[in-house]
Amino acid sequence: MRRTGTTRRSALTATGAFALGAVLTGCGEPETRTGPGGTDARAASLRTGALRxxxxxxxxxxxxxxxxxxAAHPVTEPGLAPLGATVREHLAALGGRAKAPSGSPAPAPPAAAAGARAALSGLAAEERRVADARAAALLSAEPELARLLASIAAAGAAHAYLLTELAKETPA
Incomplete structure (x- = not known):
């Protein structure tokens, strides 16, 4: 005869689901407002803006x-095009612009290395550095920005790996 009613397995499953729901609902940090204008919220907003x-x-x-x-190494262009497009999308997600507005000087990027392999290796190192900086910024970011930075940092780490592999495959 088949048993009906609540079994131990279903009770444990329901308890686990309830506990998981409680944990997930309590994960967000409560907004704290200490001053009349909510100075903590304003400071968090400024910090988020600076991180972004x-x-x-x-x-x-x-x-x-x-x-x-x-541009310096046309042989690398087919491999760099999709990665560059992804970086352009990350820039758009962060609210930045691809070109500097007129009137403000654009920061001069470092000169491309003499060989294509060296240039790709340098680009991979730069991707790693930026991904590490974004991962470190997660500790002080608000939840929404932290999720975005984590996603972009993971993509940057993948780019670093792909650039390293592309450097190995590129003719000297």
Whole structure:
């Protein structure tokens, strides 16, 4: 005869689902407002804006570096095009612009290395550096920006790996 009613397995499953729901609902940090105008919220907003602006500057610098390497070493262009397009999308997600507005000087990217392999290796190192900086910024970012930075940092780490492999395959 088949048993009906609540079994131990279904009770444990329901308890686990309830506990998981409680944990997930309590994960967000409560908004704290200490002053009359919510100075903590304002400070968090300023910090988030500064983190987003710094991440956008890093993406703009990376994008110009991709373009510089592709222009200096045309043999690398087919491999760099999809990665550069992704960096352009990251820049847009961060609210940055691909080109510097007129009137403000664009930061000069470092000169491309003499050989295509060296240029790709340098670009991979730059991707790693930026991905590490974004991962470190996660600790002080608001949840929404932290998710975006984590995603972009993971993509940057993948780019670094792909650039390293592309450097190995590129003729000297």
């Amino acid at each position: 602006a710094a991440a956008a500057r890093d993406s703009a610098s990376l994008l110009s570096r991709y373009e510089q390497v592709a």
